[in-house]
Amino acid sequence: MGFENDSYEKVKVFRRFFNKNYPKIKNFSLKILKVEEDAEDVTQDIFIKYWERPDLWYGKESIDNLLFIIARNVIFNFLKRKSIFDNQLIELSDDSLGIQVSDWISPDDELQAEETRLLIQMTLEHMPEKRRHVFLMHKMEGLSAVQIAEKLDISVRTVEHHIYRAMVELKKVLFLLFFSHFV
Structure with a gap:
C-alpha cells in the first residue's frame, strides 16, 4: 500500500475513513446490542481489525458491505462471549x-x-x-x-x-x- 515508510499518511487516510464510517457502524451495533458501552466496545474492535488491514480500507471513503459483515461477526462473537x-x-x-x-x-x-x-x-x-x-x-x-x-x-x-x-x-x-x- 505504500504505508511502510509513511505512517503519517496511513493515519491521515484511516482517520478520514474512520470519521466517515464510525457513526454508521456504532449505530448498527447499538441497534443490535441495545447498550451504549457494548456498542462502543464492539465498534472499536471492528475498527481495530480494519486498522490492521489497510488493504480493506485504503482508497475507500465510504462504507462497504465487508465492513458490515465484519461488524455482524464481531457482534455475534461479542454476544457469545457475554453468554446471551x-x-x-x-x-x-x-x-x-x-x-x-x-x-x-x-x-x-x-x-x-x-x-x-x-x-x-x-x-x-x-x-x-x-x-x-x-x-x-x-x-x-x-x-x-x-x-x-x-x-x-x-x-x-x-x-x-x-x-x-x-x-x-x-x-x-x-x-x-x-x-x-x-x-
Missing part, C-alpha cells in the same frame, strides 16, 4: 430490531437476511409440534417456563427441555448458514 447468544437468536432479525436494511445493506445481504428468516421459519416448522408450540410461547409471547407448564399442564422441566432442544436446533442451522458464507 441463546436468548438473542430470534430477536436478531432486522424486523424486530427496527433496522432499515436498505439503509446499510446491499441486495446480496438482503437476500441473505431473507434466507435466514426462511431458514428459521423452516426449522421451526419441522420441529415436533409440542416443542415448536412451547418455544413460540416462550419467545413470542414472553411466557416463563412455569407459565407455559401451567397452561399446557406439563412439568416445568419438560418445558425447559423443549426450549433447550429448540435453541440447539436453531443454533445448528444458523451456525451452518452464517459460516458457510465464509468457507
Whole structure:
C-alpha cells in the first residue's frame, strides 16, 4: 500500500475513513446490542481489525458491505462471549430490531437476511409440534417456563427441555448458514 515508510499518511487516510464510517457502524451495533458501552466496545474492535488491514480500507471513503459483515461477526462473537447468544437468536432479525436494511445493506445481504428468516421459519416448522408450540410461547409471547407448564399442564422441566432442544436446533442451522458464507 505504500504505508511502510509513511505512517503519517496511513493515519491521515484511516482517520478520514474512520470519521466517515464510525457513526454508521456504532449505530448498527447499538441497534443490535441495545447498550451504549457494548456498542462502543464492539465498534472499536471492528475498527481495530480494519486498522490492521489497510488493504480493506485504503482508497475507500465510504462504507462497504465487508465492513458490515465484519461488524455482524464481531457482534455475534461479542454476544457469545457475554453468554446471551441463546436468548438473542430470534430477536436478531432486522424486523424486530427496527433496522432499515436498505439503509446499510446491499441486495446480496438482503437476500441473505431473507434466507435466514426462511431458514428459521423452516426449522421451526419441522420441529415436533409440542416443542415448536412451547418455544413460540416462550419467545413470542414472553411466557416463563412455569407459565407455559401451567397452561399446557406439563412439568416445568419438560418445558425447559423443549426450549433447550429448540435453541440447539436453531443454533445448528444458523451456525451452518452464517459460516458457510465464509468457507
